[in-house]
Amino acid sequence: MHEYPLGLMSPVIGMSPDKKAESPGAHSVCGAGTLPEAESASSPMATSLDQIGRSGPVSVVAGESEDDELTNLNWLHENLLQNFTLGGPESQPINSPLFDIEGGAGSPHSNTASSTSSVSTGSGKDPYKSKPPFSFSLLIYMAIEQSPCKSLPVKDIYGWILKHFPYFSSAPSGWKNSVRHNLSLNKCFRKVDRSIGKPGVCCHGDVSSFLFMNTASETNGKGSLWCVHPEFQPMLMQALKKQHFPNSHAFYTPPASPPRFSEGFLPVYASIEILASSPPHHLFTSVQGCGLKECDFDAATAMMLLKSASEQNSDPYTDDQEGPIDLSRRDLVLVSRDPKEDHNYSSSPVRQYPSQPLDFSMGLHQVQERGGWAQWSQSPLQSQLLGKRIRRDSRSDVDEELKEAAGSLLHLAGIRTSLVASRRKNRKLSRK
DNA sequence: GGCTACCTAAACACGA
DNA sequence: TTCGTGTTTAGGTAGC
Numbered sequence: 001m002h003e004y005p006l007g008l009m010s011p012v013i014g015m016s017p018d019k020k021a022e023s024p025g026a027h028s029v030c031g032a033g034t035l036p037e038a039e040s041a042s043s044p045m046a047t048s049l050d051q052i053g054r055s056g057p058v059s060v061v062a063g064e065s066e067d068d069e070l071t072n073l074n075w076l077h078e079n080l081l082q083n084f085t086l087g088g089p090e091s092q093p094i095n096s097p098l099f100d101i102e103g104g105a106g107s108p109h110s111n112t113a114s115s116t117s118s119v120s121t122g123s124g125k126d127p128y129k130s131k132p133p134f135s136f137s138l139l140i141y142m143a144i145e146q147s148p149c150k151s152l153p154v155k156d157i158y159g160w161i162l163k164h165f166p167y168f169s170s171a172p173s174g175w176k177n178s179v180r181h182n183l184s185l186n187k188c189f190r191k192v193d194r195s196i197g198k199p200g201v202c203c204h205g206d207v208s209s210f211l212f213m214n215t216a217s218e219t220n221g222k223g224s225l226w227c228v229h230p231e232f233q234p235m236l237m238q239a240l241k242k243q244h245f246p247n248s249h250a251f252y253t254p255p256a257s258p259p260r261f262s263e264g265f266l267p268v269y270a271s272i273e274i275l276a277s278s279p280p281h282h283l284f285t286s287v288q289g290c291g292l293k294e295c296d297f298d299a300a301t302a303m304m305l306l307k308s309a310s311e312q313n314s315d316p317y318t319d320d321q322e323g324p325i326d327l328s329r330r331d332l333v334l335v336s337r338d339p340k341e342d343h344n345y346s347s348s349p350v351r352q353y354p355s356q357p358l359d360f361s362m363g364l365h366q367v368q369e370r371g372g373w374a375q376w377s378q379s380p381l382q383s384q385l386l387g388k389r390i391r392r393d394s395r396s397d398v399d400e401e402l403k404e405a406a407g408s409l410l411h412l413a414g415i416r417t418s419l420v421a422s423r424r425k426n427r428k429l430s431r432k
Numbered sequence: 433g434g435c436t437a438c439c440t441a442a443a444c445a446c447g448a
Numbered sequence: 449t450t451c452g453t454g455t456t457t458a459g460g461t462a463g464c
Contacts, residue, residue, distance in 0.1 A: 135438065154453065174440060181440085184455050191454085223453050 132165045134240075136175075136182040139165070140189060141236045144228050151192055151227035154180060188232035191224040 132139060143160035144152050152160070158176055162168050168175050183189045228236060 137438085172440090177441070178439065180452095180454060181456090182438095184453095 131167050131171075136178050137186050137188060138236065138240055140179060140182055140186075140226070141228055141240070144189075144226060149225075151225040153223050153225055154183065155223070157183075157226065183226050188229050188236055189226050190229045192227050193224060 134142070139161050140157055142164075143157045144150060146160065147156070157179060161175075161179070183191075
């Protein structure tokens with residue numbers, strides 16, 4: 001039997017699309033409440049792109065989408081990455097929908113004449129043929145993370161993947177099996193009874209804030225919601241962070257006209273252009289000097305981490321009558337495995353997480369105190385950030401801290417990644 | 433060569 | 449009965 005750790009999907013091998021395309025977007029709603037502790041403990045670094053974003057151009061967007069646009073990975077990649085890490089001659093247009101893990105740019109599907117100078121191979125493949133450089137675990141993770149509720153039914157996970165990785169629309173449908181297989185087998189993911197949440201009501205108060213608006217799976221009622229096990233979120237994040245990212249086009253942005261604001265989509269699209277012309281100073285100033293091509297991903301991850309930090313600190317649910325799902329309540333978790341039994345990461349060389357089971361409600365600082373999560377706990381920046389967060393109860397103070405930290409962390413992440421990237425390049429060259 | 437990480441396929445059960 | 453979902457098993461590839 002296979003256990004599923006997370007990690008990289010071997011870069012596109014075989015798997016030629018030979019099946020009919022499924023229409024992306026089977027969507028539904030995040031029917032259940034959120035997982036507060038999943039968000040706090042699980043996003044130990046807690047997060048706050050929300051606040052950060054609100055002080056930036058993105059805040060132009062009103063309403064609940066404020067959260068989403070900043071939570072949205074597209075935002076990270078399309079703005080942060082394309083704008084800054086590819087700045088220079090190799091810059092890609094901000095709206096480039098292209099995603100080419102192998103470094104190519106330009107495709108029949110592209111609506112932009114992006115620079116064709118590829119970061120890596122320059123072979124020029126399109127997102128419909130290039131398999132995402134992410135493992136299914138990470139794809140699922142990203143899908144779930146992008147949902148306001150931090151939980152999704154399988155159908156929506158499909159939808160998210162299809163939407164962002166068109167490759168799968170023409171790939172054999174076996175990938176769905178793989179997704180389900182991953183959900184079942186990978187202990188990073190937990191099944192939550194969808195009856196816990198009130199259908200159609202998102203944890204953030206309005207389902208319209210979510211990317212997928214259709215309610216197919218809601219009306220269907222089949223299946224459960226899946227969420228990320230808080231205990232494993234740092235590892236997923238780390239896996240994501242480790243992901244080699246040849247260029248910044250990890251995500252496909254549907255070239256179609258942006259959804260209407262009223263539909264709740266807009267943030268991503270709208271903010272892109274805004275940011276393109278006027279990036280949030282506090283976020284990007286420190287990155288701009290980076291000049292690194294491959295700091296993208298770490299930068300993105302850093303952003304996510306910071307975002308998580310602030311989410312933990314913020315209290316977006318106070319008005320939520322439904323109340324979030326409390327993951328610490330074992331009775332609400334349909335599938336509850338003892339972390340001790342988890343084989344997923346214990347044997348992984350990457351693993352730097354405490355083997356002992358953690359309280360779901362435990363925050364990052366607690367994790368650190370337990371000596372786990374070594375890599376992150378080594379970050380003085382984060383420690384400082386968290387330490388201050390604990391002491392302060394003023395939200396604005398925390399915001400400021402996060403803003404300051406964001407730039408620094410991005411910078412650090414970029415530098416580190418570039419070193420790793422150069423090492424990898426050297427390694428590959430030496431192999432040849 | 434062994435191990436790990438991951439993919440893929442298939443079979444099966446269950447419920448709507 | 450069909451379909452979607454969820455679980456489990458097995459075989460395979462690729463990288464370290």
